[in-house]
Amino acid sequence: MKRIWALKGLIATVAICTATVACANHDPKGKSKSSVELGPRPYYLLADMDEGPLKQALQDCANQPRPQQASDFSIGHRGAPLQFPEHTEESYRAAARMGAGIVECDATFTKDRELVCRHSQCDLHTTTNILDTDLAGQCSEPFTPFDGSNPASARCCTSDITLAQFKTLKGKMDGSNPRATTVEEYLKGTAGWRTDLYSQSGTLLSHRESIALFQQLGVKMTPELKAPQVSMPYEGDYRQQDYANQLIEEYRQAGVPPQDVFPQSFNLKDVRYWIGHHPRYGQKAVYLDGRDSQGLDPQNPGTWQPDMDTLAGYGVNIIAPPLWMLVTVDGSNRIVPSAYARAARAAGLDIIAWSLERSGPLVNGGGWYYQSIQPAINNDGDTFTLLDVLARDVGVIGVFSDWPATISFYASCQKFLHGKRPALP
Numbered sequence: 231m232k233r234i235w236a237l238k239g240l241i242a243t244v245a246i247c248t249a250t251v252a253c254a255n256h257d258p259k260g261k262s263k264s265s266v267e268l269g270p271r272p273y274y275l276l277a278d279m280d281e282g283p284l285k286q287a288l289q290d291c292a293n294q295p296r297p298q299q300a301s302d303f304s305i306g307h308r309g310a311p312l313q314f315p316e317h318t319e320e321s322y323r324a325a326a327r328m329g330a331g332i333v334e335c336d337a338t339f340t341k342d343r344e345l346v347c348r349h350s351q352c353d354l355h356t357t358t359n360i361l362d363t364d365l366a367g368q369c370s371e372p373f374t375p376f377d378g379s380n381p382a383s384a385r386c387c388t389s390d391i392t393l394a395q396f397k398t399l400k401g402k403m404d405g406s407n408p409r410a411t412t413v414e415e416y417l418k419g420t421a422g423w424r425t426d427l428y429s430q431s432g433t434l435l436s437h438r439e440s441i442a443l444f445q446q447l448g449v450k451m452t453p454e455l456k457a458p459q460v461s462m463p464y465e466g467d468y469r470q471q472d473y474a475n476q477l478i479e480e481y482r483q484a485g486v487p488p489q490d491v492f493p494q495s496f497n498l499k500d501v502r503y504w505i506g507h508h509p510r511y512g513q514k515a516v517y518l519d520g521r522d523s524q525g526l527d528p529q530n531p532g533t534w535q536p537d538m539d540t541l542a543g544y545g546v547n548i549i550a551p552p553l554w555m556l557v558t559v560d561g562s563n564r565i566v567p568s569a570y571a572r573a574a575r576a577a578g579l580d581i582i583a584w585s586l587e588r589s590g591p592l593v594n595g596g597g598w599y600y601q602s603i604q605p606a607i608n609n610d611g612d613t614f615t616l617l618d619v620l621a622r623d624v625g626v627i628g629v630f631s632d633w634p635a636t637i638s639f640y641a642s643c644q645k646f647l648h649g650k651r652p653a654l655p
Contacts, residue, residue, distance in 0.1 A: 272639035279611030291643035301641035302331035307630035315401035315432030329638025345437035381408035401432025528570035538577035
């Protein structure tokens, strides 16, 4: 196996070997890495693209024998939840195998203040089998069936149970049936464009266990500190700062180098806390920008409070908005960078985008994640069109995806895009 390591920003070729379909990787420290196997989806999307120079370049790439490459440009969003239950060991392993160089554990806390990987503190009723276990009796709100007017509901939080109890649960595909009259019906809510084929026994992980797994897989780590859904300080003495500090301490105690960790939060105070109190880890802290819910218009700088220069002045180096905030369409319905994207780059901020392949089929415009470019979206192949604009014109340093193989394929094709598209930053 031939080793080539190149680091620039977040983009890194992790391994090159002689196999044309997959290769077993080992990093310079000898840690084992999963084989990189892209599977058929990137080629399905490629076949669905509109004809043009980008499709031709990617076809040239696909038709040439070459090693598949893992890349930090490819970030596993909750693992690989297009087909595997999110934030489970199985989902994380799938993401790494598809070439994700960075994998995400969203971290929240249990009743005994242990950090665990869940997208929300109170999503156990839709992402696990808790309602079908004896622990259902500890949920904040019990299952209530559909009564003909009000939808079926429940509320089960990690803070309702201990870590030991959490570990007895099984992950499932996120979803619920609002018209359910029984728990069994309620748990069957998987979107039609996903699958339950791999959701029979998803293995839940603590945050510490995710760190150990990611070290084994040889991937970098991007934990998100989730907003607490209980009053803070929790039980009177567990403050937000304690929560933010605990996240970083678990990486430090595991010996994970700061350059391999990209802690994230939608709460700017968390990011500034890391910058001020854990400056080595804070250098790569990611401010997740969800201010659209507060009226932010990516085309109107007057709605950005704080603005990009102020964020940079706080020491923020990386900003991460949803896909649609970074792009718009011009008079010819071509996808182009938004004013927000241009301003972020001008302020010296690196950009990460989220989340590709989370909207289902794009034939009807792609939904929320594509809202700013719907006139330019009409088939699944437009996934690559958007990805190319994000890489080439916006200059993002990484993209989250629910199926990382798509981004890994694009990243591995850079030498075929050379001359047609600049290499990734």
